Amino acid sequence: MTKVKSVRVDKLLGSMGYGSRTEIARLGKVGGIVLDGVDLTDVSKRIAVTADLTERMLIDGRPLDPPAGLVLILNKPLGMTCSHKEDGALVYDVLPERWRRRDPAISTIGRLDKETSGLLLLTDDGDLLHRVISPKRHVAKVYRATLARPLVGTEGPLFEAGGLVLEGEDKPLAPASLEVISPTEARLTVTEGRYHMVRRMFAAVGNHVEALHRERVGGLALPDDLAPGEWRLATQGEIDSLFV
Template identity: 45%
Template sequence: MSKLRRLDQLLGSLGYGTRREAQGMVADGLVTVKGVVAERADVRVASEDVLVKGQPLEAAEGLLAILHKPLDFVCTRSDGEGATIYELLPAQWSDRKPAVTSVGRLDRDTSGLLLVTDRGDLVQRWTSPKSEVEKVYEVTVEKPLDASLVEVFASGTVMLRGEEKPCLPAQLELVDDLHARLTLMEGRYHQVRRMFASQGWKVTALHRSRFGEYSLEDVAVGEWRLLDVGAR
């Protein structure tokens, strides 16, 4: 059983509106608690006992979702930077408290798998260097790849411009002359592009196909899929 919270505060934190709007929903008879129409908005309730318009509360114990990020979308809410990933998510998620955010970032020119969550502990778990979460990227380059890159990337000696520590060993699989699959255990700024650039190759297309245990199976470009956060 979840902890007890004021009904209007609970609804507000999950994006169902301001506290006043939540109070209005209760007054209009749209909220039930244990199957009974709620009469007061200040009553303390467990989230699993609450229905809004006959539906359970969405991700009441924390939200976690996979998003298939398209190209030309940015992982920020700042105005003036173009389309953002948050435009692809339900509007209600933008009103959740804590705010929904991405786990790490993909730049405008990179597509693929993003995790989004309102759980700070999950963000910390998957972005901490100690977590060693595998991330898999599908890479396209502008000139034929050299087989020697496999050993170079696995050596743990690749240095990025402006940094003092080499990259951790990475697994590179050559798919064909211009395509490769790279598995990383860290997430430095523009790391994939910079690793290839350090060896003389320019990345022309980049897609993240896996993040830890998660893949984009059955998630179309621009779409999202809610995950179970209960045991995490």
């Protein structure tokens, strides 16, 4: 049987970005923390962090945020950077502001560059993050690329054979599969996560990627109901599908 973790209310809420211990104590005193319909004024009280806590606890009248272990699915729009510190629009800007103060911190699982859209996962679960990006796991990533010039027909066999060496590197790429959608569109499945990998692969065969969209990671496809810039929590089934 899994042991249920218990923690002080002020420590729990502080780790979730709701404020300092002093701020949380003040919130409790004015009735801003409610557990099971009762005001929780003593924030030094220890409570069990159970799966249903988000349904049982209200903070300022709103359901408690998910505790540590969350996984988010984001439809990343163009123009956003997968960074905590760079200038301009960041993927973290679409999340609640207090989530930037969570500990453990929320990070992207891998990155999509500023000009790439599509499926992006974020989590505060370091073990899961490393499982997904580990080269040993061979988790597939599927991209749809729009190209500047028509495919010539030799790209698929070259990518699938493995052994292609990108400019500036000496380690050959692992095999990747190419599905032709139209003369200037292709779906590429890779199992590595090198810097600007898909763009550089097409550059190596004399083409240029004009638009790039990630459709899938492992067995998880970008949900149809997520518009660009929208996100939601992943279900356990969706998390499990990453490794299918």
